[in-house]
Amino acid sequence: MEIIRSNFKINLHKVYQAIEEADFFAIDGEFSGISDGPSVTALTSGFDTPEERYQKLKKHSMDFLLFQFGLCAFKYDHTDSKHITKSFNFYVFPKPFSRSSPDVKFVCQSSSIDFLASQGFDFNKVFCSGIPYLNQEEERQLREQFDEKRSQANGAGALAKCPVTIPEDQRKFIDQVIEKIEDFLQNKEKKSLDLEPCTGFQRKLIYQTLSWKFPKGIHVETLETEKERHIVISKVDEEERKRREQEKYAKEQEELNDAVGFSRVIHAIANSGKLVVGHNMLLDVMHTIHQFYCPLPADLKEFKEMTTCVFPRLLDTKLMASTQPFKDIINNTSLAELEKRLKETPFDPPKVESAEGFPSYDTASEQLHEAGYDAYITGLCFISMANYLGSLLGPPKMCVSARSKLIEPFFNKLFLMRVMDIPYLNLEGPDLQPKRDHVLHVTFPKEWKTSDLYQLFSAFGNIQISWIDDTSAFVSLSQPEQVQIAVNTSKYAESYRIQTYAEYVGKKQEDKQVKRKWTEDSWKEADRKQPKVSDPCSHTNSFAATGTTGKRNLSPDPGEAGSEDRESEEMSDSELEQIDSCADPFPEGRKKAKKLKRMKKELSLAGTVAESSAMLFEVPDTW
């Protein structure tokens, strides 16, 4: 269902209902660009740490606009054993709602725009009919503005607390206004009085004076015509005054809700606490929080806390497809290819039907890169893969729910694009810390190309190159033993320089500390000659496993507090263990159980040092 500005309000209850009923959601976003940096390659070095990657995405991607948001709600119908879907495709645009509202600037990247254009994306719909939104700070400010205006009208606001002294040259003007009003109150025929248009400052003075001079019996209101504003005074009894107040208040509340706009949908998803599935969803999650909640926090640890507050359960289908037991049987994890693959054996495409009144998507005729469609097939992929995990159980479970323990190992782990040895960002605790003892940091003249690096390392067999910038790259050798040979050889080289990854990280930390020293103790002379050599990986140790302790304090809506009820889980940990331990008479069954165990092991590596020589994940290059 396509939702734009004009049909947003009348369909919002349908969105809320879909969210309330759903077992889980799939989401997808379309953006006006991917990377504002020098190039996408530079943005995603193969040996980024999760913290570095977060900083790069935050710096280079958040100025783009998320202008289409796909939401597909899935609900399992036990009677007919099928999934009922409600899919929404929202067009989103920060239309300024008044002259004082934020005038958002956003960046567009020609390649992204050109790509979307080639896919038939409707930019007119975004810019002409996009639903507005506010982040939490903007919402708070607007609420405050309304409150202040109201209390000003009531004569009880900030204005009344700090009254302006009436300047000498305004005294006559104000006296005349008071006189007029007194005449008006005497005149029984007249119901209302229009004052002459005047300046904002004069209106302020009038409001202030009338609030103490005529605390009862009149209603003061500013009317706005095309060119000017003027004050209207009406005679009202207390009941009428209250009625008008309430009417005004209701109207303001509606204006406020209209301005908060699409953010209300995100708040509802967040407040449901239900599982949110996405494909390669790190950027979607970052954009969603940045655009509809608040600017992203300064460091990764805070981002993790914030994210688990907003979305307590996330699942990334790209990570799932790149992990055992899927890794071995899925070659290409791009969304379109994955969707195709999951239609074939050993997978079983799920029975899915769109709810009444909701248009259905046909996966045979692709509508890729429409956010609603992408969300829909992301959900299908999740179901297929989850069911496959169920099929490995003994006895096989044909339909695995979104609350099954089977999929829990994938919760809150977001796929990391093109990082060679850290497959995911772990939202619930510290990240993987791969050894990288086979990695070299190479510095060279800016004329060098990939081929020059291949040539330089031609004696070392297979190498992998990961560019950092014009004059440096990481080169990973196939054997850690060769690292020292390469470093030693380079000692006599003039044009290039090689150091180990550990040396590189150490120097970087050192520079950071010296810099900090300079800022913190700038009055002391920093001793540049005796810097302490720090643990190369110490900065990643700071990811204490506090991610899940964050409070759900981000949403202003009271809403339901997220169903944390786990009684209906289909399989306990002990059940899973049982599959492993019990003697299965059929080798096939044992093999299946092993697959599940391998998956659990693979995903529980967080916090321990991953063996880089036994890399468990592929590094697909497709989005």
Added chain:
Amino acid sequence: MEIIRSNFKINLHKVYQAIEEADFFAIDGEFSGISDGPSVTALTSGFDTPEERYQKLKKHSMDFLLFQFGLCAFKYDHTDSKHITKSFNFYVFPKPFSRSSPDVKFVCQSSSIDFLASQGFDFNKVFCSGIPYLNQEEERQLREQFDEKRSQANGAGALAKCPVTIPEDQRKFIDQVIEKIEDFLQNKEKKSLDLEPCTGFQRKLIYQTLSWKFPKGIHVETLETEKERHIVISKVDEEERKRREQEKYAKEQEELNDAVGFSRVIHAIANSGKLVVGHNMLLDVMHTIHQFYCPLPADLKEFKEMTTCVFPRLLDTKLMASTQPFKDIINNTSLAELEKRLKETPFDPPKVESAEGFPSYDTASEQLHEAGYDAYITGLCFISMANYLGSLLGPPKMCVSARSKLIEPFFNKLFLMRVMDIPYLNLEGPDLQPKRDHVLHVTFPKEWKTSDLYQLFSAFGNIQISWIDDTSAFVSLSQPEQVQIAVNTSKYAESYRIQTYAEYVGKKQEDKQVKRKWTEDSWKEADRKQPKVSDPCSHTNSFAATGTTGKRNLSPDPGEAGSEDRESEEMSDSELEQIDSCADPFPEGRKKAKKLKRMKKELSLAGTVAESSAMLFEVPDTW
């Protein structure tokens, strides 16, 4: 005529022809935003110097995209006494033409996008069908890339000059390729040989080896399929080889031209040297140069030189309408209002017809903010105003040409939006230096609003406030004598501070000098306590009148060097003088002549100190 990517090439000759025939052009641009700064108000302080304004626009406006360009060519038909118009509306978008081409990022401002959307602007046409373009540096780089590729194929390029040593592990591969080719050359039946797909580095090695091993008799080419690239070797005699080379060269030239795209139109306009008319055109001119020539220069002086190189004759209809004799009879100088006003007496709407094959615009049903239409009515406004000047002559001249001396005083003076006392940017020399001895610089707490300033200066009668930022503003008093009173009074104030404009500029200059001292002689200790007080306006003195001496060295096209022929001018300066000096028997005639004289005087103030108390220009607030 609407021009998009698909019909650009087949219509380009029509554009060139229109440019060649035209007497003058009118242009207009539509942008994705106006100001990237905190707010448009902050961007345009009423007391900006021209240099400050240039810097602000350069910093805050150049990241937006000029995505629609209107060009209307006007040619006078003497037989039928009417103007023939050819109007073009170009959609422009930096579609990347290859993987290595620049991926332009541009900013959109929601308020501007929302405004254009409300005017029915077609964003899909821009993003899906916009004509690509390159600036001069990008064009040069692409040309170089093609040249290098060609000389690489010829074995004479940079590659051949610095040959890569074939690494040991590649030697066998290369030897096998050579063997294959030798077999192929022996085989009389086979015309061509497809090599196995290989890496870019291997292709490089193959090209290099073949260029010296088989300098004649074969043609080497890389073919690209969807997934990979492979080399094809064909047997060719010298003639065939040359034919293929030429074919390839022609194809490359076409690709290059396609990539340069819309910039070719701008080059043609520039090379014509003809009068280019625009309405409030400073931003249009800046964007056009920035987007299609090169990034804007660091300072205003260079910008002036560059602009007069690219567009030797510019005329701004907003400036014209704000100057005598028009100022007195035109109240609103916004384009739409101006167009309406110029249909009424004493003006005479010109006879205009669109050329055959060109759709005509109907000014009765407004299509405002379509660049082609805006350019068209800008041209109409220019003709009406020029003809009005002609009507003031004795005897009256009913049709004033674009090369008439009458309009020359308006050449190369671009309207300055919302600057109180400097009506225009003078491209051909130093700018006006108004006295500003009635202006105060006020600093105050950030809570202050306009009303607080009005209150503070309530004793001084009429004042004009021009905000600089949250905590400062210029306040101009109606009488310069009051300035010292205000400064003296403020000496005892704690919350605010008042200084004269001269003091403010002096301190600013001082700070600049200290800063420069710090950077230039950072090893010396800068003496902060004895700075020299410099002439507050000295920085504007540096605009030596060298603007017109710039060489036309910006365009790569040889093109025609701009018709500088002035023999056909309709009226010489002496004729104009004659009107002034000769005794005109009719008072009406004398009045008219006075009007022309007043206009000339007004516009020749550049370089002299303008009397701010006798401000000649209004400061319209409409775009």
